[in-house]
Amino acid sequence: MNLEERILQRKRRGDRRQLVLEEASLSPVWHPAEPTGRGPTIERLLDRLEPVFDHRAPENVYVRGPAGSGKSAVVTALFSQFARLLSSPEDSIVTTTRGADADMRSFAYVDLREATSEFEFYHAVLDAVTSESIPQRGLSTSDLRERVSRHLRGGRILVVAMDHADEDGTDRLASFAGELESLGHRTSWVAVGRSAPGEVLPDPHATKTVTVDSYHRAELTDLLTARVSTGLTRDATTHQQIRRLAGWAEGDAHDALAALLGAVDIALDEDSDVVEDAHLDAGMDSVPRPCVALGRVLALSENRRTVLRRLVALDPEDRSSVGRAASVIASSASLSESTITRYLYEFAEVGIVERVPIEGTQSAGRPPSRVETRVPTRAFLRLTRGDE
Template identity: 40%
Template structure:
């Protein structure tokens, strides 16, 4: 029984037409404190990490599965709870040398979206373990590695390396090599989408996350909607429609739910209706890129994307026209040439998709267009929300923390 949850839900149910009470709870970028519908998979992860509860390092493990299957969410909740409860009070481990409590290895999170080199990788791990900021420049990778080794000699660590197969710079083999070069022993967990056979590293153990069952995804959506909007704002039939459309992908389902809730709010509707669900589904592209990846981009890239999704595609259909229009807008302090380079780089990295218009340019070829591979409305709302005074959501976390971001309530699905 959780009194806080029950009382807060009653307050939210009385919010009238002000339905989006907590945008972060609806966002697919948010990890909440307790997973839903992933109990057996959580047990498999705990089985692999079981040695840490005896103060020992686990063997290296690879957690993999398709996008939106709950990989990061399970590990987010696990890191969150282990950080709060490192060892039951008074627990002792008895050894032949006497009675003592060896330190429980600490789980630390590294997002490869935010590490473009071995130096940055080491610095990120070090930054998670010390109060002093890790070196960012003016020293070599050897100096950072020595500093990290000194810390690891005093405390055992299990790094959680997320989005392992999404980075062009820090590959699984590269990560394994970086850990092998440390003097201290490390047991690490890689998290990615590619099957183990496709990796350039052979993990000693692997755990597969399969897509959500439709019924489980319905529960995920209903719980998030109840927490964020108040009870009865989302009907079961609408949650069923979203879950069936998302086909087991919690990221897509939550993105569409967020946009549907936003449409209901703007229409001053007390409930999410069919038309709002249709709006939500239409705004999420097929094979969308994760907004966690998008919000890991530089501030300049994010500001360019924000202005891009604000443009009228009929007025600014081409890359060149969009670059000129974006550079001319007040929030942007970049040249047209720089904006154009950003747009092309984002297309190369898969954040934007290159398409061709039906018309022809003066050179005789159709002009190139760029379309976001993410929900424009969701991106706009989260981007603007994080920049409102006194407001934050998961999208604003500068360190890509895997720690659960919502207080006490109930699931993390990503």
Template identity: 40%
Template sequence: MDLAERIARRRTAQPHSGFVLDREVLSPTVHRSEPVGRGSTLEALLDAVEPAFSNSLPEPFAVVGPAGSGTSAVITALFAALTAELGDSTRAIGTTTRAGSDRRAIRFVYVDARRTTSAFAFYRAVLSSLSTDSVPTSGVGTDDLHDRLAARLARPDRRAVIAVDHHDEPETIDVARVRELLEAVDESTTVIPIGRRAPTGWDGSVVEVPAYRQHELVDVVTERTAVGLAAGTLDHQAVRSLAEWADGNAHDALAAVFGAAYLATEAGAETIDDRHLEAAKADVPGGGVHVDRALALPESRQRVLVALIQVCDDETDRRSIRTLSDDIARSSSLTSGTVKRFLYELADRGLLERVSINEAVGSEGGSGGRRPSTLEPRFPTIAFQALTTAQE
């Protein structure tokens, strides 16, 4: 917790600007530079990367933990700190001081597999982290980027530790594929998979990140709200109850706080009260998926999700998937068939859940008297609607 940062934010907050001082710091998609309650995990990670301090590549290791345990937060914080400590992050890889120092020989690269689903995107993400040189987004082929990466890591004093986060989620680039893509620079790279579980057949070491204990999660929420909300907006008992409800999942706790702040602000309330918190908690599905998975989707899919949330706003209005597709298509540039295909695709990926409608056999059922089904989001919809930039 940075006291100077807290003071600076409160000084700049206007007296009548509302109780939200910094919405970004409340977001469940934002990672803080100093993860709360993860000291022992950071020590274990430092042990794993220690060879880098002697200018040697560390052995591969996996970082695993349950949903909301902060695996992404600790690895991004660690890599940012290592980059800051081991050299000037604005300088190109492999540069040295006049005295011949080789401090920049090993670079630490974070790749978000949610947003890096192709070979082209992977090479571009790695190259962008290895150099300040501009990496084209189009106009070149995947082979060209492959050759650029191979050339950049060709020298023995140029190496990279590459963390691949969310490798085990649907539609992301997995570690086996990453190793294929890095085959030409295998001796110059170490791959670190980050996710709920280690890759199939993994024979390297594993750093386990446990779920937050209740008092740790209280500290996480307190640290965020102390910076993001005006003093007194949430009392300690409310934070304790929220941490107990979230059951070790920091994403769910922060999504609820973010959602409650959004609901209170939209309602013109002067503070967050119990009804805002309860509504926000109800919006976070138990055992659901991270809101960032929805935010990482292509814009066309995000627009369909926005429309789905809007047409399903009334919980008593349980429409079949066919009806939902027709209704969404009428308010968009997509055909009903395309919308329906997107909805089934998102259900297959776990972002939506198919639920049988408890009614008489409908027209969607077809032969055999199958009951029609509807769809329910498996992510916090309030946070998603507030954070997405994809709107019709």
């Protein structure tokens, strides 16, 4: 191929209609300002939080529903609007020289995947309710707690949303709820999770529950259509493809969007300006059922995400055992094989990977097992492509 042909080939590629307009709209971890198909759920949650409109602290609320049912989408959107319409960002930290204002309200959304300690919890709350920059260093947990307490002086109400409150089997919700109560001010919380109330709530009888059901197929079709309309160029997908994807996902918006993003990634690899049926099939095949939430793995440390990226890219024979997988990953990573092995066992403990026993083998000690990931592979690799 001579130089002229090379240039003309590039020109033809540039003349082609692009496929992706706004990739964030296709991501399972991105939530729109207006959740699709969740109006009744929003109304029920607003009913539970009604006292805040009268400047009274509402009762604690637990938003419960299965994976991919839009719980986080509803709560993040609602708290974003609360912060914009009901709180006063200009009223930063109340000092002793200011007069009390009983009408003041503050709202904070905290993702417990990221806030795993009291320091991180108070830092996230302060970051949400004050306009000043909160440093990550130079302050102790007690310093942050005192700042939150000062912010609440004068009768200010604080409502904190705590998302993913029941992951990893921790008692984080009970701990942070206790912290809020110990402040001695007018505080309430809204927890979000999948577990039964008795399994996660510190006091189930004192907490109101808002139940969220899985999406109906028509609702999920509408949601996917809305995402595609802003994320992809016109006619990049067909309505039949969207309906088929919604049926396959069985009401789980996370899995549907993970498959869609995977299909788009494959289409881009093939330099296609539309999502073909084969791309959609491959995108769905890249999502294990059940799978781990992408937001959960994106919250991992950088080193752990790197190991997971290398793991999902391995050939099946290189995942024939934990030791084999760790050895292959270590050959091209800066981490030691022992550290990688530890990470793999950590992943297995929290369900990010599954150790599947190898049939027909007999050995002393722990039986050999191959490593299967529970991560939507194509979507995960695309969302973390900047990590390496």
